[in-house]
Amino acid sequence: IVNHAAVPEGKGFQDYQQVYNDIAEKVADNLEFDQNSGFYGMLCRLAWHSSGTYKKSDNTGGSYPGTMMYSTEAFDGANKGLEVGRDFLMEFKDKYPWISRGDLWTLGGVVAVQESGGPKIPWRPGRKDSNDKKVVPENGRLPDASQEDPQYVRGVFSRMGFNDRETVALIGAHCLGRCHSHNSGFDGPWGPSFNMFTNDFYVRLLQGWHIRDWNGNRQYEDDETKSFMMLPADMALKHGSYFVKYVKEYAEDQDLFFKDFSKAYSTLLELGITFPKNSKPFEFKTLDEQDD
Numbered sequence: 001i002v003n004h005a006a007v008p009e010g011k012g013f014q015d016y017q018q019v020y021n022d023i024a025e026k027v028a029d030n031l032e033f034d035q036n037s038g039f040y041g042m043l044c045r046l047a048w049h050s051s052g053t054y055k056k057s058d059n060t061g062g063s064y065p066g067t068m069m070y071s072t073e074a075f076d077g078a079n080k081g082l083e084v085g086r087d088f089l090m091e092f093k094d095k096y097p098w099i100s101r102g103d104l105w106t107l108g109g110v111v112a113v114q115e116s117g118g119p120k121i122p123w124r125p126g127r128k129d130s131n132d133k134k135v136v137p138e139n140g141r142l143p144d145a146s147q148e149d150p151q152y153v154r155g156v157f158s159r160m161g162f163n164d165r166e167t168v169a170l171i172g173a174h175c176l177g178r179c180h181s182h183n184s185g186f187d188g189p190w191g192p193s194f195n196m197f198t199n200d201f202y203v204r205l206l207q208g209w210h211i212r213d214w215n216g217n218r219q220y221e222d223d224e225t226k227s228f229m230m231l232p233a234d235m236a237l238k239h240g241s242y243f244v245k246y247v248k249e250y251a252e253d254q255d256l257f258f259k260d261f262s263k264a265y266s267t268l269l270e271l272g273i274t275f276p277k278n279s280k281p282f283e284f285k286t287l288d289e290q291d292d
């Protein structure tokens with residue numbers, strides 16, 4: 001399968017900046033959503049999970065065909081709750097009929113990271129919707145948050161083509177949002193700054209955590225306040241010596257985290273897509289940068 005990027009006729013940077021702005025303004029109007037998490041975590045995870053089905057070995061999955069709306073993928077346990085993110089963006093599919101689902105969903109992730117104070121994410125359009133059920137990836141490709149074995153985490157990300165540094169950088173997106181027992185089975189905010197894109201996830205991960213005594217999924221609770229959480233999959237980054245060195249680098253240097261995350265997330269959103277040789281990625285302005 002070769003997924004050639006195909007930009008809608010006559011559409012350019014300004015058209016996509018307009019879509020970016022519409023999404024960003026709707027996010028800004030919904031900051032109190034989900035106990036003040038806003039939509040940052042939701043949109044970042046929608047873009048992540050629509051891309052993270054990619055399998056390098058046969059070039060299947062990934063964001064190109066926009067297949068998460070179809071039942072197999074939509075009902076993957078790892079995607080539970082993302083229908084809220086797809087519904088949030090759907091009005092822009094109606095307003096801008098020329099945009100594909102894949103472009104809309106990945107652009108939503110760019111908005112989420114940039115508008116929550118994160119790094120610029122270079123982004124290219126050209127994903128094309130497919131309604132061919134044969135291209136819908138089977139369940140089980142996305143990382144299982146309950147797995148604490150670093151070798152498991154390494155395996156999932158290397159299947160997508162990522163190395164250890166890129167893997168640790170990408171999981172840093174866990175600085176956004178919160179978990180919900182009715183969706184993932186995990187519960188609670190991971191830290192106090194759950195609606196800001198920072199390296200705080202790595203700083204806190206290196207502190208003291210213990211297993212939470214509750215009737216939900218096995219998860220961790222911070223020693224200090226017992227009010228924050230980490231997943232078993234987060235703890236995998238501390239168990240793997242090949243991971244923890246990057247956790248420490250990012251805990252000490254937010255700029256380095258931002259640089260590595262930007263590159264890895266941009267790559268993730270484009271997995272499986274063949275862009276024209278000379279196509280230059282767009283770097284969108286944040287709303288704040290456009291205040292006239």
Ligand SMILES: Nc1ncc(C2CC2)[nH]1
Pocket residue numbers: 041174175176177178179188189190201229230231234
């Ligand atoms: N650290 C962390 N693990 C899972 C998360 C999800 C955003 C809630 N955050």
